[in-house]
Amino acid sequence: MSTRPMEQEQPRAVTFSVVFGILAIFTILEIVVGYLATLPSGIKIAILVFLAVVKVALVLLYFMHLKFDSRIFALPFALGIVLAIPISLIVTLTMNQRPFSVEAKAVNMTGQVIDVKEVSFQITLSQYTAQAGPVTFHIVNGADDMLHEFIIFETDLPPDELPTDMSGRVKEDALTILTAAEDIPPSHSRDITVNMGAGHYVMICNLPGHYEQGMRVEFNVTGTSNQPPSTPEEPAQPTEAPTQVPGATQGS
């Protein structure tokens, strides 16, 4: 006579208490590791993933009885995980991507063209020097959900020593502003052409907290120009050409 695989060994109450104790200790460990800023990120991730995987396994095996029941019950669970992988890949790949390599260039760029990429919270330029004369800055706000601006100061001060107010914003009145592109929406670009004389410039985003968090960069212009450099009183007309980054949502 064949014997059916009944619910074999039944765990004792103390087993569940021990499992609960391990889950509680692991949760505390997770919080501690999460707070350890000094831990290298690779080690931190490895520890946290290990703790989470062990916790999940303990709940599955003991609280959900997989250790004592037929293994066939684990099949739908495993199947769900396998199916979730391609679905999430499809979702991610079909989401609105914003490739910066295919940015549209404005038609009215003149002179030297500098690509500017602003993300939260960093400004990157394609080059940090230029020859005196007209320079076009093609500014892309690469942030996904945050406005940025681009202000050019003509100053001898290093970028991290600009005068700031109580809120941490740079005191624009205390400095010479060459030109500015304000409130560039996320995933949009704007072009500014300005006639620059030889000198030292600092470029920042002065929205609250952005300068303090690192959105500042210095820029040097060398040589002489046939045209006089812009002055605050008579600024060169910035040719702003709002363009949208391909793939970005309208009105974002």
Next chain:
Amino acid sequence: MSEAEVGATAKRTNIAPFDNKEKLGVWFFLGGEVILFGTLILTYSLFRITYADQYALFRSNLSIPLIGANTFVLITSSYFVVRALQAVKQDRLNAFLANLLVVLVLGSIFIGGQAYEWSQLFGEGIKLDNTFGSAFFIVTGIHGTHVLVGLAWASIVLLFGTGNAYNSRNYRAVEFFGLYWHFVDIVWIVLFSLIYLL
């Protein structure tokens, strides 16, 4: 009840796991839930890898101590579900009801903690129109909805339990509720690490 009837009942309720189609059905239901949460979790992971700097800024708004305590509460509730099931299997009906009541209280505390966290985030200006705000509220919201469904399920089991509907020969409803609750617990274990710690 005759001896033969008792035997038949025992055979029906304590059958071999492989032959337990109802239980297998519950596991298939959970498999569907795995697809839902697995997709959400993996998409969230890929999203935050792609926009790592913005995610770091968003995460600075989250409170690890609050949600750490909430996580502990949910894990503890899972333990009390186990205790409730053990109690009903041993015909300790009062203990079964008491443990289930604790589950209801702990689950409600978890929901309260999540509601408090959401209100704090709304107060800080993080709403659904924020990229990571929307992802966060969708993922934690769907999980929270599952906890609410679990609480409703637990209330029904408790209600039937007070009417002596369950005993050592008839505890499948309690067991199935437990599987669901533990699954919700597992999802939170992953979400806690993914959203708050990693």
